[in-house]
Amino acid sequence: MMLSRSLVVATGLSLISFAALADPLIIEQAQVRAVPPGSPASAAFMTLHNPGEREVVLVTANSSAAETLELHNHEDVDGVMQMRKVAQITVPAGESVELAPGGLHLMLIGLTDPLVEGEPVEIELGFESGESQRLEAPVQQIVVEEQGQHGHAHAHDHKHDHAH
Template identity: 55%
Template sequence: MPTNLRMLTVAALCCAAANLHAGDAGAIDVSDPYARAVPPGQANSAAFMVLRNTGDSDRALVAAESTAADTVELHTHTMDDGMMQMRRIERIELPAGEAVTLAPGGLHVMLIGLAEQLQPGMDVALTLIFDDGARQSITAPVRRIDAGAMGGHHAH
């Protein structure tokens, strides 16, 4: 086999192996991503979206990354002694054939230690990481969110 052809074959096999390791994020459709605008001095924000698992197997969002914040975590809200509280969670389950909404007052991607104040008109780059190792990069435009949309009193 000629050297050039051998090198191309090795390169193709490496790419195929890398794609297998990276998983298939194609089974997860992301729609309407956005991040919450924050007032001056606010160090934290959140990102929201709809995740639709179009595949035949249950999946899960297990992490997210962004250069917009020092720390990025998956969170939910729970009722504790009559008060809504945010709690970090390890994963967001994505049942096969279903959509899961990340929204104010519920599941969300928490952005802790913002690199800069998030204002409408800006975009936040996020990388979603799924249980099979797949990674999906998205852009979330920054929006103002009415405090009433948060569903009541909150503590972190």
């Protein structure tokens, strides 16, 4: 009887330690922007979800598809949107951070080979904790919706809803 109880305890402990080794983030909708052959750079977008109880701080990214990967953000500098390198991207505990066109993203600089639409690009993320996490992001055409058109359509729909 004693042996089976200690076996259950040992099994329980190994499950706990395995959970601690799980990837720090859940990564969804990862994609790399398709660019014309010969382009020197591209960008990667994704949603980073932190299921844990501590914030996760992304500090580096690497890929064999590019000489350098940098964490970037678009910032309004005197009314002009400029792309700026950032030192880190923090994903608060239990929250998500979206890397998307016009905001935070990963910049692939010095592409080593042409990006082929539909082919995966392997990216390794490095965290402040010393952990790393690999992901595959397919190369896709990324169309950014025009804000003005979307807003106009919404206003038009709004009038329709209330017409009597």
